[in-house]
Amino acid sequence: MDLLEYQGKQLFARYGIPVSDGRAVQTVDDAVAAADAVGYPVVVKAQVHVGGRGKAGGVKLANDPAEVREHAGNILGLDIKGHVVRTVWIEHASDIAQEYYASFTLDRAAKKHLGMLSAQGGVEIEAVAAEDPDAIAKIWIDPVDGLTTEAARQWVLAAQLDPAATDGAVDVLTKLYGAYVDGDADLVEINPLILTPDGRVHALDAKVTLDNNAEFRHEWSEYEATQVRDDREQAAYAKGLQYVGLDGYVGIIANGAGLAMSTLDVVNQVGGEPANFLDIGGGANADVMAGALEVINDDPRVKSIFINIFGGITRGEEVAKGIVEALGRVQIDAPIVIRLDGTNATEGRAILEPHLSERLQSQPTMLDAARKAVELAGGTPS
Amino acid sequence: MSIFVDETTKVVYQGLTGRQGQFYGLRNRDYGTQVVAGTSPKKAGTDVDGIPIFATVADAVEATGATASCIFIPAPGVKDAVIEAAEGGIEFIVVITEGVPAQDEAWFYNELKRDHPGVQLLGPNCPGIISPGKCNIGITAGEIAKPGGPVGIVSRSGTLTYQALYELKLQDIGVTTCVGIGGDPVPGTTFIDCLERFEADPETKAVMLIGEIGGSAEEEAAEYIKTKMSKPVSAYIAGVTAPAGKKMGHAGAIVSGGKGTAAAKMEALGAAGVRVGRNPTEAGELMVEIVRDLT
Numbered sequence: 001m002d003l004l005e006y007q008g009k010q011l012f013a014r015y016g017i018p019v020s021d022g023r024a025v026q027t028v029d030d031a032v033a034a035a036d037a038v039g040y041p042v043v044v045k046a047q048v049h050v051g052g053r054g055k056a057g058g059v060k061l062a063n064d065p066a067e068v069r070e071h072a073g074n075i076l077g078l079d080i081k082g083h084v085v086r087t088v089w090i091e092h093a094s095d096i097a098q099e100y101y102a103s104f105t106l107d108r109a110a111k112k113h114l115g116m117l118s119a120q121g122g123v124e125i126e127a128v129a130a131e132d133p134d135a136i137a138k139i140w141i142d143p144v145d146g147l148t149t150e151a152a153r154q155w156v157l158a159a160q161l162d163p164a165a166t167d168g169a170v171d172v173l174t175k176l177y178g179a180y181v182d183g184d185a186d187l188v189e190i191n192p193l194i195l196t197p198d199g200r201v202h203a204l205d206a207k208v209t210l211d212n213n214a215e216f217r218h219e220w221s222e223y224e225a226t227q228v229r230d231d232r233e234q235a236a237y238a239k240g241l242q243y244v245g246l247d248g249y250v251g252i253i254a255n256g257a258g259l260a261m262s263t264l265d266v267v268n269q270v271g272g273e274p275a276n277f278l279d280i281g282g283g284a285n286a287d288v289m290a291g292a293l294e295v296i297n298d299d300p301r302v303k304s305i306f307i308n309i310f311g312g313i314t315r316g317e318e319v320a321k322g323i324v325e326a327l328g329r330v331q332i333d334a335p336i337v338i339r340l341d342g343t344n345a346t347e348g349r350a351i352l353e354p355h356l357s358e359r360l361q362s363q364p365t366m367l368d369a370a371r372k373a374v375e376l377a378g379g380t381p382s
Numbered sequence: 383m384s385i386f387v388d389e390t391t392k393v394v395y396q397g398l399t400g401r402q403g404q405f406y407g408l409r410n411r412d413y414g415t416q417v418v419a420g421t422s423p424k425k426a427g428t429d430v431d432g433i434p435i436f437a438t439v440a441d442a443v444e445a446t447g448a449t450a451s452c453i454f455i456p457a458p459g460v461k462d463a464v465i466e467a468a469e470g471g472i473e474f475i476v477v478i479t480e481g482v483p484a485q486d487e488a489w490f491y492n493e494l495k496r497d498h499p500g501v502q503l504l505g506p507n508c509p510g511i512i513s514p515g516k517c518n519i520g521i522t523a524g525e526i527a528k529p530g531g532p533v534g535i536v537s538r539s540g541t542l543t544y545q546a547l548y549e550l551k552l553q554d555i556g557v558t559t560c561v562g563i564g565g566d567p568v569p570g571t572t573f574i575d576c577l578e579r580f581e582a583d584p585e586t587k588a589v590m591l592i593g594e595i596g597g598s599a600e601e602e603a604a605e606y607i608k609t610k611m612s613k614p615v616s617a618y619i620a621g622v623t624a625p626a627g628k629k630m631g632h633a634g635a636i637v638s639g640g641k642g643t644a645a646a647k648m649e650a651l652g653a654a655g656v657r658v659g660r661n662p663t664e665a666g667e668l669m670v671e672i673v674r675d676l677t
Contacts, residue, residue: 106484108567108597111491143489144496184485214483216458246625257565258539258594261620265644266661268623277624312523312544342548343523366663 006089008206015179022091031072034090041093048083099192104180113141117159121192147177168201184214239291248273251296251305271382272374290326303377316348335376339369384513384559385579394419394448403454413524418446439470450474457481468498477505487568503570509540509562530556532587534580549666573603595621600647608654618665
């Protein structure tokens with residue numbers, strides 16, 4: 001789950017990382033009041049889950065209330081790459097001597113945490129990595145040891161920051177590591193991490209991605225509330241389904257993430273375009289199937305539906321009963337193709353048999369079913 | 383032969399008294415697995431259908447000689463359960479539980495490596511391991527696998543693993559061991575851990591590898607196959623059409639910044655001499671060809 005900048009900064013502040021005094025507001029009047037409270041000059045920053053805000057006109061400096069009014073008015077409601085700005089963050093503008101980059105994430109290959117620090121901040125770190133990889137100092141941290149002050153100091157020295165920044169950077173980075181681990185983040189990133197002319201090190205931006213699996217030990221409902229999903233994804237989320245909206249026209253329901261991904265691939269391989277990824281998990285009972293069918297049925301793009309179930313522990317006849325019961329509960333507009341295989345697939349297909357029609361077909365293999373689904377959607381399968 | 387587990391493996395189930403643990407623990411026993419104990423601090427001294435329950439893994443190991451454990455504990459308790467198993471003397475720990483925080487996984491992976499280097503962890507978020515006809519630990523439906531050999535399977539995906547086992551069985555091809563390593567960010571057992579053992583196992587003559595988008599595990603496996611493996615390999619990678627930056631259910635199944643794409647993985651495997659199928663069925667057919675050419 002991605003946090004907005006201001007949520008990331010509030011999280012950092014709880015771990016003792018210096019951030020600018022600021023307020024998150026939703027109206028122009030509140031923006032002016034916030035600017036008066038934090039002191040001019042201020043920066044008005046669009047709060048959206050997408051990068052490139054500055055280029056899109058979503059970050060502006062304001063020296064007085066009239067400028068705050070003008071900029072906040074322009075930015076609130078602005079569409080940045082499909083994300084409409086509902087909230088702006090007003091913070092006291094900082095004097096900048098140097099701009100750095102700092103982050104922590106998991107290095108899956110090394111199975112250790114990876115810290116990255118660069119004296120070249122304020123720009124796309126991917127560009128730095130491509131053009132001048134030596135400009136990024138990396139540290140691999142064993143989670144059992146954590147990041148010691150001494151290791152952090154060596155790392156900061158390796159990054160060749162301004163010597164005036166050393167102590168401040170060591171302090172911020174050890175605290176940032178704490179926010180990353182104890183905060184259960186997949187990623188924490190500060191770009192830019194700044195050195196002020198008076199020698200303070202300070203987080204001027206915040207990018208935080210939290211690990212949804214750790215929600216049980218945190219209070220994240222305020223972050224949940226600001227997540228942006230399209231209507232289909234919101235409906236699926238409300239039903240607890242693993243759903244990702246895509247742009248095609250063949251609705252997909254499968255059990256297991258791997259099989260669902262594979263189903264997209266096969267539809268694509270025969271010349272069709274999947275409308276979604278939807279994993280109903282291992283069980284595939286009638287309730288889950290009915291919920292999945294409702295979500296797919298509400299998608300106006302969907303011209304046919306491909307249900308791809310492989311019975312493992314859940315036997316074919318149980319899956320088939322679930323499908324039949326779900327179809328009895330939900331009025332489906334698009335034609336359906338079912339591929340049911342695995343444990344007791346024969347028994348399962350026998351249960352489906354009396355319900356089959358032009359609108360509800362059964363095919364023995366993934367490829368055959370994908371071709372039929374594309375054909376029923378009006379396409380020409382290859 | 384088989385890798386990691388066989389008919390002599392004695393298994394303790396951490397969470398046997400829970401709904402999931404009981405269901406699968408008893409199924410595994412019905413399959414023939416030596417399910418010798420369960421643990422539950424509150425239900426020590428009782429039993430689940432004749433399987434004795436102990437307060438701790440250490441007690442269970444002492445009383446039964448268990449060498450493997452299977453964890454069905456809910457995600458918040460997995461970190462402690464893994465360490466309890468290692469400290470209790472377990473050598474092979476299978477974590478079925480999904481939804482374990484990545485910070486916990488990274489921590490206990492490294493903690494085991496440091497203080498319990500002899501322990502092999504499988505999972506979390508995996509379907510388990512089956513050496514058909516000998517031992518089944520986890521949630522795989524045993525009847526869809528044909529015992530014997532000559533194929534070894536290693537997979538990041540549950541349902542695609544079942545599909546592979548099933549298609550090989552339909553072709554009358556047996557499996558030595560099928561290892562589901564799971565799709566989480568820090569898997570305890572990697573493709574390479576399994577490939578090494580399959581390479582060394584005389585009864586495994588060919589290996590089927592099932593991967594998916596995200597991370598670089600398949601690319602690392604390709605490098606290993608290219609340089610260290612003599613046995614033929616077929617592969618399938620799920621997620622060719624998955625859009626970048628979108629999570630596809632598994633924590634692992636996410637493509638970021640052009641890295642970890644299915645195309646890149648398929649290319650790396652192909653360059654290592656692996657026969658790569660465009661869908662699971664095709665990968666199965668390629669394995670059938672490989673097996674026919676073995677003799």
